[in-house]
Amino acid sequence: MSELKGWRELPIGAIPFKLSTEFKTGDWRTFKPVIKQDKCVKCLLCWIYCPDMSIVWDGEKVTVNYDYCKGCGICAHECPVKAIEMVKEG
Amino acid sequence: MSFTFNIKELAKQPPKLLPGHRLCAGCSVPTIVKLILLAAEGPTIVATATGCLEVATTIFPYTSWNVPWIHNAFENVAATASGIEAAIKAMKRRGAFKYERVNIIAFAGDGGTYDIGIQALSGAIERGHDFLYVLYDNEAYMNTGIQRSGGTPLGAATTTSPAGKVIPGKMQHKKPIADIVVAHRAPYVATATPAHWADLMRKTKKALSIRGPKFLHVLAPCCRGWRFDMHLTMEIAKLAVDTCYFPLWEYEKGEWRLTDRSLVIAKNPKLKKPIEEFLKVQGRFKHLFKPENRHIIKELQEYVDMVWEDLLKRAGIK
């Protein structure tokens, strides 16, 4: 049997060391949100509510990051001017 | 201190909770965390109790936390937060800590708060640690498969309070957890939902400006456990407030205030919707609409009315 380790030699627990951004959740999606730029009034409600940080605001326009969007449809449902349409993935 | 937010500026920053987390599509919890961390200015340390949020944001080897984060067990997140605060104090005494003030935020679900974590929570408040405790309340043990908790409301079907011939869903009311924290005379206690996002962010910022233990009770609609379509998450949170099932209020130094939509309803009682509006959109309450279970809806309505009237009195509106 090997010697028992003292507490100083023990490794310090498990440390998650990669960012979850390496894990793409976009393939969970059945419907994808498509933003009609001509209708969007840039209120950013979709950005506020999106659970997957998948609405991107660059200071000029709002776009969707399909790498992570899970297609929940919250953005489309909450958009006050119905500028987002949920389209079936082909 | 200003409690308004320039979302168009804030939205340009990198998020403090990263995408690629594996919470369900349509989950309200990441939105809650995102908004709270957005409102938390300056250095912030997060601790999470075991629960949906914790297991889905830290699946090895990945982490979604873009802030210092620590894991602990189900029951002790308030104790961990206390320890962080104590450690910072000790490091400051030795001159080994460079920040003047750090936000310490503990996140826990209803299981980790109402049931398993209440002892650690009560102790941490009593000892007066400077931290913010956020309860994200999805009203059952969702990550293990929808078991009832102290936060599950009367009549809700869960896998351990199934609706059938023997019982009509959970037999007991939800525990008034925020009132229990108020009874500790915590300096700041408030309720919020992610749908009422400006209210949630304002309350977060306010809480973090106050020293001592603060408590935020945030309703967290859960499409899997409550049985509704995933795009309705925010709508259901709004219905919870519109029916006064989950009123928005804050308690500070012995005073109660209604906020946001609940204040509007208090001033114009005609806007208060019947509890059916909240129940009928959720599968967990489906059985309540059968003739033999209708009395439970009545009982729920009476309970909601009683709590609401009581709140109006506390807020000095009646």
Ligand code: SF4
């Ligand atoms: S569908 Fe859901 S996940 Fe995708 S961008 Fe809209 S709110 Fe975000």
Ligand code: SF4
């Ligand atoms: S909610 Fe609609 S209008 Fe507002 S920014 Fe998003 S897409 Fe544009």
